[in-house]
Amino acid sequence: MITDYSIQAIAINAIPLIFAITIHEAAHGYAARKFGDNTAYMLGRVSLNPAKHIDPVGTILIPLALILTGSPFLVGYAKPVPVNFGRLRNPRIDSIWVALAGPGSNFIQALIWAVLLIVLVGFGIDEKFLISMAQAGILWNLGLLVFNLFPLPPLDGGRILSSMLPARQSIALGKLEPWGFFIVLALVFTGIIGSLWMEPLMALFKSVIYALTLLLQMLF
Numbered sequence: 001m002i003t004d005y006s007i008q009a010i011a012i013n014a015i016p017l018i019f020a021i022t023i024h025e026a027a028h029g030y031a032a033r034k035f036g037d038n039t040a041y042m043l044g045r046v047s048l049n050p051a052k053h054i055d056p057v058g059t060i061l062i063p064l065a066l067i068l069t070g071s072p073f074l075v076g077y078a079k080p081v082p083v084n085f086g087r088l089r090n091p092r093i094d095s096i097w098v099a100l101a102g103p104g105s106n107f108i109q110a111l112i113w114a115v116l117l118i119v120l121v122g123f124g125i126d127e128k129f130l131i132s133m134a135q136a137g138i139l140w141n142l143g144l145l146v147f148n149l150f151p152l153p154p155l156d157g158g159r160i161l162s163s164m165l166p167a168r169q170s171i172a173l174g175k176l177e178p179w180g181f182f183i184v185l186a187l188v189f190t191g192i193i194g195s196l197w198m199e200p201l202m203a204l205f206k207s208v209i210y211a212l213t214l215l216l217q218m219l220f
Contacts, residue, residue, distance in 0.1 A: 012129065016137035018050045020109055020144050021078045024102040025053040028081040031101035035094035037087040045081050053078040062185070077181070080154065092163055099159040106145040107205065113137030114209050115216060122220025138209070146201040150193065152184060153177040 026048055029040030040046055045053070054060070058077035088094035117134035120127065149157040154177050162170045176183070187193035 008129065012132045013136050013140070016109075016113065016133060017140045020106055020137070020141045021059065022048055022050045022053050023105045023109060024144060024148070025078050025081050027101040027105035028083065028098055031098045032081070032083045032088070035098060036089040037084050037098075039084045039087070040081045043082060053081075055079045096160050096163045099156040099163070102156050103145045103148050106141040106148075110138050110141035110145065110205070111209055111212060113141065114213050118213055118216050118220060138206075142202050142205050142209075143198070145205060146198055147193075149201070150184060150197060152180045154180050155184065 026046055029046035032039065033041045033046060047053075055078050058079075062077075083095075083098055085091045085095050085098075088098070113134045117131065117138070120131055120134065125131075148155050149160075151157040151161040153159060153162060153174060158173065158177070158180060162173050165173060184193065
């Protein structure tokens with residue numbers, strides 16, 4: 001959680017967070033285009049311009065409210081990338097890949113930040129700003145990865161689960177979508193999603209990144 005509100009601390013966290021959100025959303029649109037739906041591309045959402053993806057409520061107000069209430073996790077959302085699942089070549093399977101593209105991009109970013117951190121420390125570069133930014137980049141991306149995999153629509157995990165369920169159960173799950181994010185927010189504010197979902201899964205993905213970078217760590 002952010003406890004330092006200096007300009008430097010804001011920059012350290014804002015830069016990797018903006019990258020994390022922007023690439024996450026662009027990845028959804030890119031995957032959708034690859035699987036046959038050009039909707040996001042035609043609307044300019046397959047873009048690395050943060051302004052295309054920032055949502056005033058989900059990107060600014062909700063994280064701010066969590067900071068002010070002392071939540072151990074900061075979560076939020078960007079403007080959802082529009083996807084016409086009916087245009088996908090194989091809607092049931094392709095929609096899983098489209099949904100996974102966002103969290104997958106966050107995992108890759110977390111891995112890149114981890115490599116940067118190892119290289120900085122390995123070469124003895126004692127630049128606190130860069131080291132802190134790399135650490136923030138790992139945490140923000142793992143946080144977005146795990147949060148978005150929560151199996152409730154409209155989050156990515158909910159869309160993945162919906163595509164994997166039989167038709168009747170998938171329809172029933174889809175009916176929760178208008179209320180899904182409010183349910184998740186309630187679980188966040190009560191600490192349930194943090195202790196039962198975020199903490200164990202973030203620890204798991206940290207272990208995966210550690211294993212993937214172990215050789216690099218040994219080299220340094």
